[in-house]
Amino acid sequence: MKITSLALALALISILDAPAMAREQSITVYAKNFAFTPGTITLKLHQPEKLVFVGTQGTHGITIPGIGLSNVIVISSKPVSVEVTPQRLGSFIARCAVYCGIGHGSMLLKVNVVK
Numbered sequence: 001m002k003i004t005s006l007a008l009a010l011a012l013i014s015i016l017d018a019p020a021m022a023r024e025q026s027i028t029v030y031a032k033n034f035a036f037t038p039g040t041i042t043l044k045l046h047q048p049e050k051l052v053f054v055g056t057q058g059t060h061g062i063t064i065p066g067i068g069l070s071n072v073i074v075i076s077s078k079p080v081s082v083e084v085t086p087q088r089l090g091s092f093i094a095r096c097a098v099y100c101g102i103g104h105g106s107m108l109l110k111v112n113v114v115k
């Protein structure tokens, strides 16, 4: 009996949580020497989006003026979450903002903002 009640309670929690989870979508971008992965992300105009930056190697930075993101520092093992709401259509190229070594200059993240 107790197990049945527990199963029912868990099922209800799952159902009740479903809409909340749908709103909690995010895009995770990994940063290591010397790349952001994925190298391209796509956001929707005027739609809030949570970006989670996860450092797996080295220290990096990200600034994307086109979507209102500036000076996010990404270090290993400490994810950084930021919410952005793009206000301009277009493609924006962000370069790593913290010198991280010989491949720093080619460490890019492309952000497409679409309708």
Ligand SMILES: [Cu+2]
Binding pocket: 059, 060, 061, 096, 097, 098, 099, 100, 101, 104, 105, 107
């Ligand atoms: Cu760098």
